[in-house]
Amino acid sequence: MPLPKNESVQRPELTANEAAKVDAKPVLADHIVTTSHSLKLMAGTLKYTATCGTVLINEDQEKDGVFEGAKPKAQMFFIAYTLQGVKDSATRPLLFSFNGGPGSSSVWLHLGIAGPKRVPCDAMGNPSLPHRLVDNEHTLLAEADLVFIDPIGTGFSRMVEGEKTKEFHDYQRDVESVGEFIRLYLSQNNRWNSPKFLMGESYGTTRAAGLSNHLQEKHGIALNGIALVSCAVEFQTLCFDHGNDLPYVIYLPGYAATAWYHKALAPVLQKQSLAAVVAAAEKFANDIYHVALLKGARITAKEREEVAQQVALYSGLSKEFVLDCNLRVSDSRFFKELLRARGQIVGRLDSRFIGYDKDSGGETIEHDPSFNGLRQAYSSCINQYLREDLKFTQTNPYNVIALLWDKWSYKEFTNKYVNVGDSLRQAMHGNPNLKIYVASGYYDLATPHASGDFTLAHLGLHESLRKNIQIRYYESGHMMYVHKASLEQMGKDLRQLVKS
Numbered sequence: 001m002p003l004p005k006n007e008s009v010q011r012p013e014l015t016a017n018e019a020a021k022v023d024a025k026p027v028l029a030d031h032i033v034t035t036s037h038s039l040k041l042m043a044g045t046l047k048y049t050a051t052c053g054t055v056l057i058n059e060d061q062e063k064d065g066v067f068e069g070a071k072p073k074a075q076m077f078f079i080a081y082t083l084q085g086v087k088d089s090a091t092r093p094l095l096f097s098f099n100g101g102p103g104s105s106s107v108w109l110h111l112g113i114a115g116p117k118r119v120p121c122d123a124m125g126n127p128s129l130p131h132r133l134v135d136n137e138h139t140l141l142a143e144a145d146l147v148f149i150d151p152i153g154t155g156f157s158r159m160v161e162g163e164k165t166k167e168f169h170d171y172q173r174d175v176e177s178v179g180e181f182i183r184l185y186l187s188q189n190n191r192w193n194s195p196k197f198l199m200g201e202s203y204g205t206t207r208a209a210g211l212s213n214h215l216q217e218k219h220g221i222a223l224n225g226i227a228l229v230s231c232a233v234e235f236q237t238l239c240f241d242h243g244n245d246l247p248y249v250i251y252l253p254g255y256a257a258t259a260w261y262h263k264a265l266a267p268v269l270q271k272q273s274l275a276a277v278v279a280a281a282e283k284f285a286n287d288i289y290h291v292a293l294l295k296g297a298r299i300t301a302k303e304r305e306e307v308a309q310q311v312a313l314y315s316g317l318s319k320e321f322v323l324d325c326n327l328r329v330s331d332s333r334f335f336k337e338l339l340r341a342r343g344q345i346v347g348r349l350d351s352r353f354i355g356y357d358k359d360s361g362g363e364t365i366e367h368d369p370s371f372n373g374l375r376q377a378y379s380s381c382i383n384q385y386l387r388e389d390l391k392f393t394q395t396n397p398y399n400v401i402a403l404l405w406d407k408w409s410y411k412e413f414t415n416k417y418v419n420v421g422d423s424l425r426q427a428m429h430g431n432p433n434l435k436i437y438v439a440s441g442y443y444d445l446a447t448p449h450a451s452g453d454f455t456l457a458h459l460g461l462h463e464s465l466r467k468n469i470q471i472r473y474y475e476s477g478h479m480m481y482v483h484k485a486s487l488e489q490m491g492k493d494l495r496q497l498v499k500s
Contacts, residue, residue: 035389039139048116049081065387079147095146098207102174104400126373144498171210205230222431224495248289255281256316257278374479425461435500
């Protein structure tokens, strides 16, 4: 029975060990750090507030239909930038950004293009040495306040003590947790009336497509725009599985772009522009190649020879190699084969980059030469930036990349390929004002530009809404913003999305 208000209770004395355990138990609470900064741009100086830290993600608990309260499940880390001196911040545009993997922190879009600081690279995309940050003249901060979200397991985002570490390493649970963070941020910062945008890269586009309808249906949050950077919405276009011929068709234009860049094409194509070569490869792939693959063993010997000759022409490979691959050259074989005679391999994330393996006789590459230097640079810069500029100290490691992709659950898509295109379609049908911007790199052989094109063409979107989708192609790779010319153009395109 309840105790009288003024009645004291005798409690047993704790031993020294027990008291130490009580004192050592972490207190579950939001941990936020705020700092002030300024950024000089051509148009003037921006004064802004940086807010970073962890917020608790709670879930309602019930047993036998009885509500038992909200239970903390995880702590999600974020970095936000808000412009100072704004008269009505509640209606200023707000962009939430995250990367992919799954298992990547938000550092790439943050320090690559959108945030007030960026990792400088040379014209091609090699990070400068020593690693450092510079003011980002392409930041979106002049147009919108920015929130960079690290999904659970990445950055400093972790499950709370006693919870299963892999609980949110799942398509639907990931969407729900990021959606809950967005709801919390809007509520805690009085931003419900702000125009709202999402930006995701790679698997982040999978997450963004899922969130588009989830936010609308679960929380009543209508988005104004979504930026899909390096589209990965329909996984059938990306998986080289036995019996799935679609990726061979999808990847061929990317192979052609890569071979053109490395001057590995026949003179008749090499003298043409990149756009012309890609267009010709796409026409062959869409009009002839996919029909030939559809025939399987029913293809005639003559057709087989003719198709092999054309695939070789556009891929820069030999006809004999294409025939040995049964007309189906996987990405892993292409990375190794294209420049094998030169003793070189090409990158997966950005096929402009070349590297070297132990020998040239292997079937697949040992590493991705387009990623190694970038990972080191971004990891070094974010760790220094967090501690020195943002004053956020943490003894746990900041997980730039967590090895989660092999452990990720897609149980909602059991026995079928992951495809979240219909979530995006439902969101656009439910919100006809929603604008979609798609950024694709010609030299991206992780999520080729033709994959995004195919996905968007098969959404089942009503004809009147197709004008809401804008696709931009860049002469760069998966992270097109590391390439100087692409960075400049992409910054303009993103600012236009927010302004529109």
